[in-house]
Amino acid sequence: MNLLKSLPKVDKFVNDKAFEACAKPLITAIAKDVINNTRTNILNKECENFTYDELIEQVLKQYNQINSPSLQKVINATGIIVHTNLGRSLINPESFDRVKEVATSYNNLEYSLKEGKRGERYSHIVDTLQSLTGCEDAIVVNNNASAVFLILNTFAKNKEVVVSRGELVEIGGSFRVPEVMTQSGANLKEIGTTNKTHLRDYENAINENTSMLMKVHKSNYSIEGFTSEVLYEDIIKVANDNNVIDYYDMGSGHMIDLPYNLDLAEPSLLKYMEHKPSLLSFSGDKLLGSVQAGIIVGKKELIAKIKKNQLLRMLRVDKITLALLEDNLTSYLKGEIEDIPTLKMLFEKTEVLEKRAFLLKENIQDLCKCEVIHTQSLIGGGTTPNKKIPTVALSLEYKNYKPNKIEQLLRAKNLIVRIESEKVLIDFRSINESEIKEIETIIRGVFN
Numbered sequence: 348m349n350l351l352k353s354l355p356k357v358d359k360f361v362n363d364k365a366f367e368a369c370a371k372p373l374i375t376a377i378a379k380d381v382i383n384n385t386r387t388n389i390l391n392k393e394c395e396n397f398t399y400d401e402l403i404e405q406v407l408k409q410y411n412q413i414n415s416p417s418l419q420k421v422i423n424a425t426g427i428i429v430h431t432n433l434g435r436s437l438i439n440p441e442s443f444d445r446v447k448e449v450a451t452s453y454n455n456l457e458y459s460l461k462e463g464k465r466g467e468r469y470s471h472i473v474d475t476l477q478s479l480t481g482c483e484d485a486i487v488v489n490n491n492a493s494a495v496f497l498i499l500n501t502f503a504k505n506k507e508v509v510v511s512r513g514e515l516v517e518i519g520g521s522f523r524v525p526e527v528m529t530q531s532g533a534n535l536k537e538i539g540t541t542n543k544t545h546l547r548d549y550e551n552a553i554n555e556n557t558s559m560l561m562k563v564h565k566s567n568y569s570i571e572g573f574t575s576e577v578l579y580e581d582i583i584k585v586a587n588d589n590n591v592i593d594y595y596d597m598g599s600g601h602m603i604d605l606p607y608n609l610d611l612a613e614p615s616l617l618k619y620m621e622h623k624p625s626l627l628s629f630s631g632d633k634l635l636g637s638v639q640a641g642i643i644v645g646k647k648e649l650i651a652k653i654k655k656n657q658l659l660r661m662l663r664v665d666k667i668t669l670a671l672l673e674d675n676l677t678s679y680l681k682g683e684i685e686d687i688p689t690l691k692m693l694f695e696k697t698e699v700l701e702k703r704a705f706l707l708k709e710n711i712q713d714l715c716k717c718e719v720i721h722t723q724s725l726i727g728g729g730t731t732p733n734k735k736i737p738t739v740a741l742s743l744e745y746k747n748y749k750p751n752k753i754e755q756l757l758r759a760k761n762l763i764v765r766i767e768s769e770k771v772l773i774d775f776r777s778i779n780e781s782e783i784k785e786i787e788t789i790i791r792g793v794f795n
């Protein structure tokens with residue numbers, strides 16, 4: 348009972364000098380919590396002793412936790428360039444600087460400077476996308492998932508959408524094509540089998556209630572062996588012949604040919620655009636290398652219909668998104684690919700990565716055992732499923748620590764590594780040159 352009596356009164360406790368710099372309402376709420384919990388623990392015999400200073404420390408710890416930002420910078424040493432859990436594509440700092448003025452000032456987001464009246468939010472990126480892709484028109488929404496939903500809802504509500512069984516995908520975050528279709532009001536018409544779908548399957552599936560032939564990128568799996576799938580260009584032809592819409596959910600829409608022969612399996616957006624598709628949609632923050640967005644390009648009269656859908660208001664993008672996306676697309680127009688971090692990392696030569704690995708090795712080999720190795724990593728983000736690209740990594744060993752233990756210690760310092768064949772790897776494919784010094788500092792802190 349003595350212990351209970353020595354619990355401080357909240358009113359008095361929060362006036363302690365230790366809380367001088369803290370916001371009163373928040374510190375009072377936390378102090379109440381801490382004192383009440385301690386009381387409960389004493390009664391449950393889970394706490395046998397405490398000191399006044401321990402209580403202060405606990406309260407301050409919680410206070411600081413609440414006040415420090417939850418979203419923080421990490422170093423991505425996994426090698427996965429488009430890492431959805433780590434924020435996908437990076438924004439170029441210079442791009443951010445250019446956008447800063449627009450975002451922190453009034454701007455012509457929905458205002459025509461030429462006519463002095465209301466303008467169109469989506470107009471800002473249309474010219475650029477037309478020049479880049481040859482599309483008739485374009486629109487941008489919150490992400491590619493919303494682009495899929497909006498397109499299905501606009502054109503296929505209570506109508507049939509023909510999709511190959513081999514493409515009924517579930518991608519991360521429980522985005523399942525059949526379920527998205529149900530939610531949008533469209534009726535799924537599955538054709539073909541898991542491994543094989545033929546052109547005649549599309550032709551035979553079309554009836555008076557068909558609105559669309561849809562193709563979905565197999566973003567996180569591949570079907571191998573006895574397989575056949577129909578090329579999008581052939582689907583476009585069948586759609587045109589039968590007066591229905593064709594639509595390709597391309598997932599990660601890359602604007603330029605990919606290196607390491609990846610372009611053979613994954614043609615660029617521009618290759619598809621040569622065949623004049625009705626509609627094509629892709630993400631802004633996968634291999635395009637920009638912000639989270641869903642970009643729809645295609646025929647003018649179809650985009651006009653999408654603009655009339657009330658749902659668009661719920662899925663619309665903000666000025667910051669539009670400004671950053673415009674800046675990214677301008678880099679493509681100017682051919683300045685090195686300004687797009689995602690592509691810069693993707694195209695970086697292994698010799699350059701190797702140099703960086705040796706640089707880090709020299710600086711930390713007095714602390715731990717490390718070795719430069721040539722290996723492979725995935726691009727990530729459902730961009731090129733199961734396809735690996737060459738990379739260079741530094742493997743770390745420390746005393747008799749298990750890889751998991753090392754991974755944990757580094758993660759506590761926001762350095763996210765990969766474990767491969769029982770080895771902790773710092774993979775240089777996804778590391779910025781300017782981060783090497785930071786990595787050294789973190790490793791010094793952990794291994795000392």
Ligand SMILES: *Cc1c(COP(=O)(O)O)cnc(C)c1O
Pocket residue numbers: 490491492493495518522563564565566596597598599629630631632640641728729
């Ligand atoms: C990634 C992906 C999506 C979802 O795109 P978000 O921009 O993440 O919403 C939809 N479809 C396919 C095929 C994808 O790969």
